[in-house]
Amino acid sequence: MIDNEPPELPRGIALAWGVAANPQRGPKREMSVERIVDAAVELADAEGIGAVSMAAVASALGFTPMSLYRYVSAKDDLLLLMQEQATGLPPESHREREGWRPKLLALYAEQVLLYQRHPWILSLPITGSPITPNSSAWLDASLAALEETPLSAEERMAVALAVTGDARWCGIVQAGYTEQSRGTGLSADEVAVRESELYDRVITVDEFPALRRAIDDGVFTSPADPFRFGVDRLLDGVAAYIEALAGGASHEVSDEWIALDPVELAGDRRLKEAQKAVREAEKALRAAHKIERQALREARERQAKSRSAR
Structure with missing residues (x-):
């Protein structure tokens, strides 16, 4: 007999x-x-987030840790509930925007602000789809913004996840700069200048030519927002895709996931040894290329000195 009973909700989700x-x-x-x-x-x-423990929370409330376990039986449940509360509901103001793109951009901006207010959320692992009420509300808002488009259900979900992912990546970087500022006493701009100076010391035109040019162009101290540029270009692509669909074009969402071979997941010892050997060979190759570039640069300098001496 097949058991069709739905799975019991974990206590944290319940x-x-x-x-x-x-x-x-x-x-x-x-x-x-x-x-x-x-x-x-x-x-x-x-x-x-490192300061959060059942004992620390109990102390803040004036109770014993054991008394907390009557209400929240595991720290993982507490972390889930913390994330749920800090996430909150998406602001109603995004609904006032006209069109799917302004709505998504408003949600994107609010998510970035959310990560700035509660950067510890970014330290929590992603263990699957959002199942809690507030997290579900954010995803629902993004999907609702796309509901009037000709995108399929799978495509609407893909766009929603892409925008959410961009907001999270922006939040991760900005939280890192905030932490640097807190630890060093420097402003965000001063942290960026120091970072550029550090790059300037180690990045050479011979070894990293494109990155060296970017540094010389001042990308690390530029006031431009690279994350907003990225999400704008993403939505440009979505807009072009929607226009193509309206014109009668048809596309299919790829069902090919990027995934490790099951053999790798099994942790085969011989495979791990072979992968380690490949990494060591790649490291040796990079070192050899560095020596080659250094020798080439010195040869050019010698040749230039020889010509100037004539």
């Missing part, structure tokens, strides 16, 4: 949806899942 059973008994009524999560988010915002 708590997020408000369908988890309440503890039968516990400390004073002042304690609740909401208060626990509030305290944990406040701690993470102030000191980073």
